[in-house]
Amino acid sequence: MxxxxxxxxxxxxxxxxxxxxxxxxxxxxxxxEARGGTKAESQAQRPEHAAKGGAKSKRAAKNEAKHEAKHEAKAARASxxxxxxxxxxxxxxxxxxxxxxxxxxxxxxxxxxxxxxxxxxxxxxxxxxxxxxxxxxxxxxxxxxDYRWKTTAYADGDLDAQGVLHGNLYIQGTGDPKLVPEELIDLVNQIRKSGITAIDGALVLDKRYFDASTRDLPAFDNDDTAPYNVGPDPLLYAFKSLSFTLTPGEDGQVSIDVLPQLAQLQIDNELRVTRGACTGSLQAASPSVAQTQGGFVQASFIGDYPLRCGSRTVNVAALDHSTFFAGGFLALWKQTGGTFQGATREGATPSNARLVGTHRSPVxxxxxxxxxxxxxxxxxxxxxxxxxxxxxxxxxxxxxxxxxxxxxxxxxxxxxxxxxxxxxxxxxxxxxxxxxxxxxxxxxxxxxxxxxxxxxxxxxxxxxxxxxxxxxxxxxxxxxxxxxxxxxxxxxxxxxxxxxxxxxxxxxxxxxxxxxxxxxxxxxxxxxxxxxxxxxxxxxx
The missing domain is CATH 3.40.710.10 (DD-peptidase/beta-lactamase superfamily)
Incomplete structure (x- = not known):
């Protein structure tokens, strides 16, 4: 407007x-924090409005207050x-x-x-x-x-009567900035509706829409795990950030929830609830995230977590874009009953691959x-x-x-x-x-x-x-x-x-x-x- x-x-x-x-x-x-008071309340708190207060029955006090306010205002302007x-x-x-x-x-x-x-x-x-x-x-x-980005899925090879794709599944991205789980599940469902229930080949990520020079740039302030430093990608998924919510319980355990789900993510929770005061920066709430043998990703939490700290959410930009997207896609794929035992790699979609799904972004x-x-x-x-x-x-x-x-x-x-x-x-x-x-x-x-x-x-x-x-x-x-x-x-x-x-x-x-x-x-x-x-x-x- x-x-x-x-x-x-x-x-x-x-x-x-x-x-x-x-x-x-x-x-x-x-x-x-709450939005704050009404406009009238805001005005009443400003000096120029406060100086005008006072009932008529207290005219002398009012005049004295106005005189003092003018004097103070004049002194303030002079400084x-x-x-x-x-x-x-x-x-x-x-x-x-x-x-x-x-x-x-x-x-x-x-x-x-x-x-x-x-x-x-x-x-x-x-x-x-x-x-x-x-x-x-x-x-x-x-x-x-009304412009929308497209994320498309293609398949090559044969699809048998049991829904097993004897070939590769290709995911082609064009830079959708808002490809979060609630959006990507649409593409997963379309692939399932095409008849594919299992993938016998590879999951291939086609990321040619952005030049390779736009990726893997140095972090702005050398903090690679800060979400604000995440770089662009044709298959950007959930801002390439994990959001961990930690909640301490009276039973001495700290529950950990994570968004988005990644198929290869494992959480090592060694947090202990304590009864002390909630002070400091609560280092225990920040995990170390690392890839392990076998292709898994482990988020490790260790240390004391005061009960008085209550629930906390910490956000970590972890992994490279391809690993993060593949983990997110496969988590949704398996949630819908799909199976996959192959490898993930980057590559171009062949010209003879057939379209099996198209997701369009929000406008x-x-x-x-x-x-x-x-x-x-x-x-x-x-x-x-x-x-x-x-x-x-x-x-x-x-x-x-x-x-x-x-x-x-x-x-x-x-x-x-x-x-x-x-x-x-x-x-x-x-x-x-x-x-x-x-x-x-x-x-x-x-x-x-x-x-x-x-x-x-x-x-x-x-x-x-x-x-x-x-x-x-x-x-x-x-x-x-x-x-x-x-x-x-x-x-x-x-x-x-x-x-x-x-x-x-x-x-x-x-x-x-x-x-x-x-x-x-x-x-x-x-x-x-x-x-x-x-x-x-x-x-x-």
């Missing part, structure tokens, strides 16, 4: 695994460094010891010819996950909101929602490569994708000075964009045919996604659709704010500074200032 339409919709993912592992791709799980941003933002920067030179900001009313605020706006900056806005807008515009608009709400890196990277493959011939490469997006932006009269694309997710020290360029893109997106889908995909302040626990007691609650970005030394926001006066604004701000983490309050103050009317800094009240 163009932001002039002020309704806010919030829809949970239909699959618990998608929500859990998509958020795990951020490096943390969503917490269960805030002067600058081109509103005083609360400047004060937050000062508290964080972040200089204005480390910040790049654009605030522009939708429909206005020039920005209201423009600071270091043309400087290329690290945008972190706000780069996903470029990828998702380009994807929606170039592929269409792109749903995928984009998950990417932006939960800031899922690997889903964004798969979409980025898909754009390149769709605009030119597969196999996809990052260079093809970057060229395709740049060409689209040029056709859209968005030159995007300072834009450098690497993997399309923002999980990079090489991807840059200027605040002015990203603001131009947001303006164009809001006036485009995909405006409603795009805007609704962004986290809503105080309501959902990565903005769920921000501005929960501010006027901007429910009135700002904001994509966030976080890297070491980087904090970023970009999106739309519906102001209290009925006007709508584009807001983009990047902070690139070693103290960026401490300056998040400056971004919150900026969003609240825009919501309250975005009066030009220094203008008369």
């Amino acid at each position: 163009p932001l002039a339409s002020r309704s806010v919709s919030s829809r949970l993912s239909s699959f618990a695994l998608v929500a859990a592992l998509a958020c795990a791709a951020l490096g943390h799980m969503p917490d269960a 805030v460094p002067a600058g081109p941003l509103p005083a609360p933002v400047m004060a937050a920067l000062a508290r964080a010891h972040v200089p204005l030179s480390s910040m790049s900001v654009v605030v522009q009313r939708i429909g206005a010819p020039v920005p209201l605020v423009s600071i270091n706006a043309s400087e290329p900056m690290l945008p972190a996950s706000t780069m996903k806005l470029v990828t998702t807008y380009a994807g929606l515009s170039m592929l269409g909101p 792109l608009s749903d995928v984009v929602r998950d990417i932006n709400k939960f800031s899922n890196n690997v889903m964004a990277r798969n979409l980025f490569l898909t754009i390149g493959a769709a605009q030119s011939k597969p196999p996809a490469t990052t260079a093809k994708s970057a060229a395709a997006i740049q060409a689209f932006l040029k056709r859209s009269a968005l030159p995007m000075n300072g834009l450098a694309l690497d993997n399309g997710s923002g999980l990079s020290r090489d991807e840059t964009i200027s605040a002015a360029s990203l603001a131009d893109l947001l303006m164009a997106a809001n006036a485009s045919p995909v405006a409603q889908v795009f805007v609704e995909s962004l986290p809503v302040a105080g309501v959902d996604g990565t903005m769920r626990n921000r501005l929960t007691k501010a006027g901007a609650l429910g009135n700002a659709h904001i994509k966030t970005g976080t890297l070491r030394d980087v904090r970023a926001i970009a999106g739309y704010v519906g102001a209290a006066n009925g006007e709508s604004y584009v807001v983009v701000s990047f902070i690139n500074d070693p103290r960026a983490e401490a300056a998040r309050a400056a971004h919150d103050a900026l969003l609240e200032w825009v919501y309250e009317g975005a009066r030009r800094p220094g203008a008369a009240e």
Whole structure:
């Protein structure tokens, strides 16, 4: 929806695994903190509203309180460094010891010819996950909101009367970013309906849609087991992450549940329930995952687990993509009664193989929602490569994708000075964009045919996604659709704010500074200032 339409919709993912592992791709799980108070309660807690309180029968006390409040406000303003941003933002920067030179900001009313605020706006900056806005807008515009990925199954050889395939089963992927168990089971059922109950040959994974150069890249921060570091793959399954839920019991045992199921996964549970306090980082909850002889994968848990810690969920990005997909597929295959005793390998589907099943992904608009709400890196990277493959011939490469997006932006009269694309997710020290360029893109997106889908995909302040626990007691609650970005030394926001006066604004701000983490309050103050009317800094009240 163009932001002039002020309704806010919030829809949970239909699959618990998608929500859990998509958020795990951020490096943390969503917490269960409540949304916060009402708008009226939020206003009552702000200093300017508190200073106006008091009953008429206590007029003297009221006047004295107002006098003191004005005096304190004047003293506070005097201590805030002067600058081109509103005083609360400047004060937050000062508290964080972040200089204005480390910040790049654009605030522009939708429909206005020039920005209201423009600071270091043309400087290329690290945008972190706000780069996903470029990828998702380009994807929606170039592929269409109803675009679907296909994962297909082929068979060669003979099928006997007992349903045994005397040949190979081929699974061909095109990069479906949301191929979770509830989706892959559709392909498994189609294969079974084709008459196949047992496979006497090999399970062959056809992954030619993405070039080999896009795989097995070094982890962003050298943490190979972090879900946010999972790389792209044509047969990406369940974000290539295992989600273990540990629950201690009064009987001294710790139960362990895992999603998704992998056929070759074994759990070695040597956890012991203790009665002590729940302190520290609970190292016992983090397993070591390793492949063993015989093709099995063992997740080992060992140590003390305090009962008071309650249930915990830990997410681990384990194994390579082919091993993970094969394990997931075969677990579902066996659950439906299928049998398989062969080997798994990668390879091309022969031209004479016959089609035995086709699974189509959820529509792109749903995928984009998950990417932006939960800031899922690997889903964004798969979409980025898909754009390149769709605009030119597969196999996809990052260079093809970057060229395709740049060409689209040029056709859209968005030159995007300072834009450098690497993997399309923002999980990079090489991807840059200027605040002015990203603001131009947001303006164009809001006036485009995909405006409603795009805007609704962004986290809503105080309501959902990565903005769920921000501005929960501010006027901007429910009135700002904001994509966030976080890297070491980087904090970023970009999106739309519906102001209290009925006007709508584009807001983009990047902070690139070693103290960026401490300056998040400056971004919150900026969003609240825009919501309250975005009066030009220094203008008369």
